[in-house]
Amino acid sequence: MSENQTPESVTPEPRGKREGKISTRHIEHFVAPLEETPLQDIDKVSIGSEPLSMWAEAWRSLRKNPLFIISTLLILLVILVSIFPQWFSSTSPTACSLENAREGRAPGHIMGFNFQGCDVYARVIYGARASVIVGVFTTIFVVIIGGIMGALAGYYGGWLDAVLARLGDIFFALPLILGAIIVMQLPMFRDSRSPWTVIVTLTIFGWPQIARITRGAVVENRGADFVQAARSLGLSKFGALVRHVVPNSLAPVIVVASISLGTYIVAEATLSYLGLGLPSSVMSWGNDISASQISVRNNPSILFWPAAALSITVLSFIMLGDALRDALDPKARR
């Protein structure tokens, strides 16, 4: 190796036995009484506290975190609304009458009526389902595809890593919305527009992000001593990936996935707003925001309510991600 010639590589001169230093001053020999620091067993195992796994410990810190409590309550509410909208609104969102168009609030219609004379509150409630479906399923698919790609690339490395990384970069380089606009224009997507086409489109552009995160976490863990130990116990290479590397790499993926869930909902709303996302037959916040832009100046409240619902939902997922990040921070745990 072309190392610098360091002074250390020079052999030290042989010298006599070192004698230690003896001070000319008088140094008192002090011995603490034994009662003050009773001697403990060397390296005694403390079994006072209750045993906790990483997830149990994360849960313990999460449940005291107000950010987590608020965001979880909001998310549960949104999910409940999207599954059982009828519990929250007795008015049908499709029972519209043009007589009521752009009317203000009225008894039983606290958010007033939109351009078509439909109840805004009912539409906000019923519109939740499309957003939640798109957000949740996109996240699931993105995590599955991105996670597998990232884990394989990171773990096996070599040409597989190179190929998958470049493939991911291609998708990464395309702006999500721009790419989605193109894809949604393809005949097969255009002719059968539904929440599922939106999910597929968002997945195509979303997986590289998760793949990158997973790859990073896997690369960090694949060289760990415990993986080598498991390998020398006889565990196969793939077995070590599944049993040791992946579980240890999950934390950052969960954090990023929960934050992305919010951004997928935003992306769906954006596409719907542009008229490319969900078909107008599907009730969604994005479609409603889009429809209300014509009355932005005279009657902004029609726009305000679906936008507010969208913002709160997205915000709560991002807050959840933040809270998870704090709880799962690997630095807090050795």
Next chain:
Amino acid sequence: MSTNNESKDGFAMNPNDDRPLLEIKNLAISFSTPGGPVNAVRNANLTVMPGETVAIVGESGSGKSTTALAAIGLLPGNGKVTGGQILFDGEDLSKASEKRFIELRGNHIGMVPQDPMSNLNPVWKIGFQVKETLKANGLAGKDPNGRVAQVLADAGLPDAAKRAKQYPHEFSGGMRQRALIAIGLACRPRLLIADEPTSALDVTVQQQILDHLDTMTSELGTAVLLITHDLGLAAERAQKVIVMYKGQVVESGPALEILRNPQHPYTQRLVASAPSLASKRLESQPVEVAEGVNAVVKPDHSGARDEILQVKNLTKVFKIRKGLGRSEDFTAVDDVSFAVKRGTTTAIVGESGSGKSTVAQMVLNLLKPTEGSITFDGEEMANRSERELFKFRRRVQPIFQDPYGSLDPMFSIYRTIEEPLRIHGIGDAKSRQLRVKELLDHVAIPTATMHRYPNELSGGQRQRIAIARALALQPEVIICDEAVSALDVLVQAQILNLLNKLQEDLNLTYLFITHDLAVVRQIADDVCVMQKGRIVEQSTSDEVFNNPKSEYTQNLLRAIPGASLML
């Protein structure tokens, strides 16, 4: 040797003044943590006279660094001095303002930090970092660059003016530590706090650095507060030793007296288990007795104890990439041959970069040798099928260096130890549970800890779990790769004793990879000394220690701190 008090430039103004330079009285420091306040230091007393070297010795978590950091006002944010006094030259620093500390740091109290790898800023040249210190204390003068070169040269860096223009990554560990010492002493402080200044370095480098530090500080009349975990080193380098345990000073006094006549039971324990002071192998055992008679082991006499592992002409060449398409061969292991007899311990000793760990990885079959053969129990290991390797893995197990890295944090202790049994399909759930309990018993861990997770255990306890896991498959050979290097002295001795007992009980064979010759003496029967990929000396442990043949081994032995101090 007495302290050289004749300072050239009168920094130690009144050297024979009997006023202490630093006096810590009843110091108490506590840290506020989410789990409530933790008292890191209680009732600590110590005095440092001008020009004197005082060593604080203790295990990790004993409060030794915390005490010293308080004296320079560098406690971490959640730490606070809650009682007592820190008198520096008569001035109480326990309540001093940050502004006052800034005045003191550098030109009155200098500091040499522990880790030379992370304490230099990688984006600035070495010279700039030294100049920074000089400027901050108004000592740069008219020719700052010349002054920088002078300071670096004083710290023992050859060709200092040129070196000052290099970046930290171009320096080796020892050179970085010299640069840090240069920074610490650049402003001629009256007190230098050296926090484990050489713990990260090889022994021979450690010796040179400490020798040089000695020379410099005695020339300048600087008092040194040396923090170390190594009692041998403390006794050798300091006039006065302070032993700390659980945040308290348990014993203090003249270095040699503490070493030879320890009074406090904790100090007695420390002296008894300090590897650098040990003079023989742990506990006698039949193997050694048998060999003691026949001191020179001849290969043809080995009928009684067969050689379970034979390594012949092992070579490993790594390709180091040098830009596109070009690569350079680097021979990490060069023509290494040795044999390990069943039921004994063979140590491979060497400094960093000697190739000892590469040998271990090849023996474990985690790395393919470039050339040479490894024979395990009469069977050649090269070109084995996966199936045969699987069987081999049962019989040879590793224990790794870093106890914090070798256990999967997601696995409970039970699952960790059970894993090998499960992989090899041994027994059913119930019998596996019994086996895990038995293994925990072997390594003296209460079975109640079975459902705990590694993060709740100390380093030594984790290492014991790792040993239990390695034993699960009843292996014949265990390869310990620096298995005790990361542990405190007492815990280290405990693990070594455990390994020794297990060897006796289970007739295990150890291949012990270490940088620490002192540990070798405690555990090994045979020793191979490696340097730059080659074995430079190979013999029985007694032979190597009592009659080292190669110059390199002699240097290594000489560098063990405190070895010559015990009577």
